[in-house]
Amino acid sequence: MRQERTDGPGGGLLVPMAWMHAEYIADELLRGGDLMPPSTLEYRAGHAALALTVFLSGGRSHGLRADRIAEWRELTEYGPAWRAWVCERLAELEGLSFGPQDGTDGAPGTADLELARAAWRHLEETELLAPDLDAVVPPSLAAPRRAEQEGPQVWTPAWQLGLPLGHLSMHLF
Structure with missing residues (x-):
């Protein structure tokens, strides 16, 4: 069993x-996929999308097993379904009553859940500028552009960019 507190039950640092x-x-999965530098948004x-997937699926496995990666790949396959699954799992965990630290049964502690909620809020509330895939037109119909122009872009929630990146990295791992 991993130690979650530095002191006894009356106080201490929650880990x-x-x-x-x-x-x-x-x-590990993102670095193994080697798709983006770690310094990018x-x-x-x-990273946050994959961490949520692993955490909410009860991913306290020992190491990166092929069966667990396959499960996470399946969970991250479709964006809207993943978003609904995350909201549902967070609501389920918030409804449970558990102590401040992880028990021997592998249930998350309150500090874990707080970090998961913060990651989800960040993914939902942060918007990143991304290519507008719905506005892409065939090159034959597009007006001539300078080479440095990227085309139409739109602000999108961070999870909509992070989720496909995490999913693809698992295929490349």
Whole structure:
């Protein structure tokens, strides 16, 4: 059993081990996929999306097993379905009654859940400028542009960019 507190039950520093483990796995998957530098906002969005996926699926496995990666790949396959799943799982966990630290049964502690909620709020509230895939027209119909122009762009929630990045990185891992 991992130690969650530095003191006895009356006080001490809470260590959100379940969330930290999920972040570690997300980082391993994204670095293994090698799609984006870790300094980009897209990487951070992918990291948060994967960490949420691992955390909310009960991903306290030992190492990166092929069966777990396949499960996470399936969960991240479709954006709107993933978003609904995240909201549903967070609501389920918020409705549970558990202590401030992780028990031997692997249930997340309150510190873990707080970090997961913060990650989800960040993914929902942060918008990134991305190519507008709905506005893409065939090159034959597009007006001639200078090479440095990127085309139409739109502001989109961070999870909509991070989720496909995380999903693709699992395929490349």
